[in-house]
Amino acid sequence: MSTNSDPGLPASQDPSPADVKLEARNIVKRFGNNIILDGVSLSAAPGSVTAIIGASGSGKSTFLRCVNLLIRPDAGELFLDGQRVDIGQRERDLLRYRCEIGMVFQSYNLFPHMTALENVIEAPMIVHRVPRAEATERAVVLLEKVRLGPRAAAYPHQLSGGEQQRVAIARALAMHPRVMLFDEVTSALDPELKGEVLATMRDLAADGMTMIVVSHEMSFVRQVASQVLFMSSGRIIEHGDPDAILDRPRSPELQAFVARIMD
Amino acid sequence: MNFSVVFDNLDLFWRGATSTFIIAFVTSVLSVAAALPLAVMRDMRSPLLSWPAAIFSWASRATPALALLFFAYYGLPGIGIYLDPVPAAILGLSLSAAGYNMEFIRAGLQAVPRTQYDAARALGIPYRTALRRIIIPQAMRVIVPPLASNLTLVIKGSALASLVAVSELTGEAMALISFTYRPFEILITIAAIYLVINSALISLQHYLEQRFRFG
Numbered sequence: 001m002s003t004n005s006d007p008g009l010p011a012s013q014d015p016s017p018a019d020v021k022l023e024a025r026n027i028v029k030r031f032g033n034n035i036i037l038d039g040v041s042l043s044a045a046p047g048s049v050t051a052i053i054g055a056s057g058s059g060k061s062t063f064l065r066c067v068n069l070l071i072r073p074d075a076g077e078l079f080l081d082g083q084r085v086d087i088g089q090r091e092r093d094l095l096r097y098r099c100e101i102g103m104v105f106q107s108y109n110l111f112p113h114m115t116a117l118e119n120v121i122e123a124p125m126i127v128h129r130v131p132r133a134e135a136t137e138r139a140v141v142l143l144e145k146v147r148l149g150p151r152a153a154a155y156p157h158q159l160s161g162g163e164q165q166r167v168a169i170a171r172a173l174a175m176h177p178r179v180m181l182f183d184e185v186t187s188a189l190d191p192e193l194k195g196e197v198l199a200t201m202r203d204l205a206a207d208g209m210t211m212i213v214v215s216h217e218m219s220f221v222r223q224v225a226s227q228v229l230f231m232s233s234g235r236i237i238e239h240g241d242p243d244a245i246l247d248r249p250r251s252p253e254l255q256a257f258v259a260r261i262m263d
Numbered sequence: 264m265n266f267s268v269v270f271d272n273l274d275l276f277w278r279g280a281t282s283t284f285i286i287a288f289v290t291s292v293l294s295v296a297a298a299l300p301l302a303v304m305r306d307m308r309s310p311l312l313s314w315p316a317a318i319f320s321w322a323s324r325a326t327p328a329l330a331l332l333f334f335a336y337y338g339l340p341g342i343g344i345y346l347d348p349v350p351a352a353i354l355g356l357s358l359s360a361a362g363y364n365m366e367f368i369r370a371g372l373q374a375v376p377r378t379q380y381d382a383a384r385a386l387g388i389p390y391r392t393a394l395r396r397i398i399i400p401q402a403m404r405v406i407v408p409p410l411a412s413n414l415t416l417v418i419k420g421s422a423l424a425s426l427v428a429v430s431e432l433t434g435e436a437m438a439l440i441s442f443t444y445r446p447f448e449i450l451i452t453i454a455a456i457y458l459v460i461n462s463a464l465i466s467l468q469h470y471l472e473q474r475f476r477f478g
Contacts, residue, residue: 091390095387096387103385105382112399112477113477126388240270
């Protein structure tokens with residue numbers, strides 16, 4: 001049924017407009033008989049911050065993983081900078097696309113046997129064959145940027161959760177991604193550590209990075225997001241600017257969700 | 264007690280120890296080298312890859328090492344494959360050890376969280392490179408202790424090679440006993456030699472445990 005996944009298909013007749021950084025159209029994902037994503041679409045302008053909110057199990061994280069093809073959708077289309085991404089290609093060929101999309105995970109997923117600096121230089125050295133000296137130079141700049149310059153030689157277990165997550169952000173940025181995905185990156189953090197990670201994300205948004213953020217941090221969403229998508233049961237139920245979504249929910253699902261999170 | 268029987272036959276002990284060391288060393292290297300890809304294949308989604316690995320693991324571990332050794336030496340000529348005693352011993356012992364090695368390596372690979380694979384994939388790191396640089400170094404601390412223990416069994420099990428006409432340490436010692444009648448001195452000596460060879464392996468184990476310690 002994956003009509004869009006055959007390699008060699010001509011580009012869609014309706015190509016993604018040039019002022020859209022990343023577009024997902026009608027992404028469908030099933031696991032067995034369960035439909036996890038039931039035609040989810042998203043359009044992110046360059047430099048925009050798209051927040052995806054919704055109850056757990058609504059499909060937010062699965063959708064995010066479909067965007068960088070960590071999970072292969074059963075149907076749908078992806079466009080990056082107006083170029084159609086062939087979602088049916090072999091895993092080996094998907095790697096090149098994934099380099100363009102940075103991802104930060106809820107559980108940081110740093111490589112525990114490498115220092116902060118080694119975590120950051122690993123992928124540029126292996127994937128882009130950047131010489132170690134050059135990769136290190138850039139990694140130092142990135143670690144400064146996430147305010148971890150002095151911690152470059154520390155191993156993940158010597159860092160706090162907030163510090164680990166900032167290393168993970170630097171690690172993703174080291175690949176020069178065109179878009180960054182954030183999958184509930186503060187959910188595993190103690191409240192006093194969330195702030196430093198959110199501040200780093202604010203800096204990144206201010207620098208003009210296109211970001212897609214799955215988050216439960218409503219004040220962050222309100223202040224930083226350019227658009228908010230509300231997901232429920234694998235669909236986008238509402239879509240709009242943060243104030244409209246959070247202050248004037250129309251659907252009963254969103255009204256119930258907003259009432260719960262405002263407690 | 265009179266150890267002159269040992270000093271008078273040093274060349275024989277040297278020959279036996281060298282032979283034991285070579286068989287044990289080559290068997291260790293081969294059985295680990297074969298076990299790594301088998302361990303990876305065992306948990307692949309494709310049944311074309313996982314089934315052969317599963318069958319090998321089952322057959323290798325469920326068959327006595329001695330039976331595999333005899334098969335390599337006395338059995339294979341039945342289909343036209345003639346191996347000299349030392350290669351036959353190495354083949355039989357490697358087949359036997361690889362099944363266990365494979366399961367220890369597999370346990371180590373499974374101990375690395377799936378999220379580490381996700382992180383590597385998200386960064387565009389190819390699967391094989393991720394295994395080598397990210398997954399295996401983390402798996403090592405789970406793999407090394409049982410794997411090294413199994414290899415000490417391989418070294419000791421190399422004595423079985425004497426049963427297919429290899430002049431290794433235990434076989435040479437038994438031959439020497441049969442005409443000198445000094446079992447005590449001779450067996451103490453070969454026990455000490457096995458201790459030395461195995462201690463080298465155990466030192467390597469400690470080194471690797473330190474090398475891959477983190478967190």
